[in-house]
Amino acid sequence: MNQEAAELRPQRDNPIRNFSVRLSPTPLGARLARLLAEEQLLTWGLPLERATHIVAELAANAATHGRVPGRDFRLTLYVVGSTLRIEVTDTRPDRLPRPAPADPASESGRGLLLVDALADRWGVAPGPYPRKTVWAELRVPL
Numbered sequence: 001m002n003q004e005a006a007e008l009r010p011q012r013d014n015p016i017r018n019f020s021v022r023l024s025p026t027p028l029g030a031r032l033a034r035l036l037a038e039e040q041l042l043t044w045g046l047p048l049e050r051a052t053h054i055v056a057e058l059a060a061n062a063a064t065h066g067r068v069p070g071r072d073f074r075l076t077l078y079v080v081g082s083t084l085r086i087e088v089t090d091t092r093p094d095r096l097p098r099p100a101p102a103d104p105a106s107e108s109g110r111g112l113l114l115v116d117a118l119a120d121r122w123g124v125a126p127g128p129y130p131r132k133t134v135w136a137e138l139r140v141p142l
Contacts, residue, residue, distance in 0.1 A: 019036075020075065021033075021074070022073070054086050054136045057112070061112070067090070068090075093129065096124055
């Protein structure tokens with residue numbers, strides 16, 4: 001093995017962990033995103049509660065507001081160092097998420113407020129067309 005190839009291999013004490021799946025933009029797809037994320041985080045030995053709540057909210061938003069018939073959304077989880085990054089990519093770049101005060105009488109509209117409260121950082125990344133990615137990051141124990 002040459003030195004260049006050896007440098008590209010992740011170190012055993014600090015592996016790069018990655019999981020990605022395409023799902024239908026439906027309530028069932030959003031639920032499956034949460035369940036698959038929970039299983040993957042368990043496999044990696046990472047805390048579940050905040051991350052699975054974030055996945056549930058972002059996947060529900062993709063299924064509700066990012067839905068385009070015939071186009072899936074993608075859930076990606078990866079860990080680099082002590083940061084877990086959650087990404088949900090949909091095909092509605094024209095509908096950017098914005099947290100807004102929820103109507104107290106409404107049963108919905110609080111998802112991004114929850115993401116903001118639970119994540120260490122979150123945001124939106126455009127493209128490539130016709131996509132956008134809503135992401136959130138959490139510090140996790142090494």
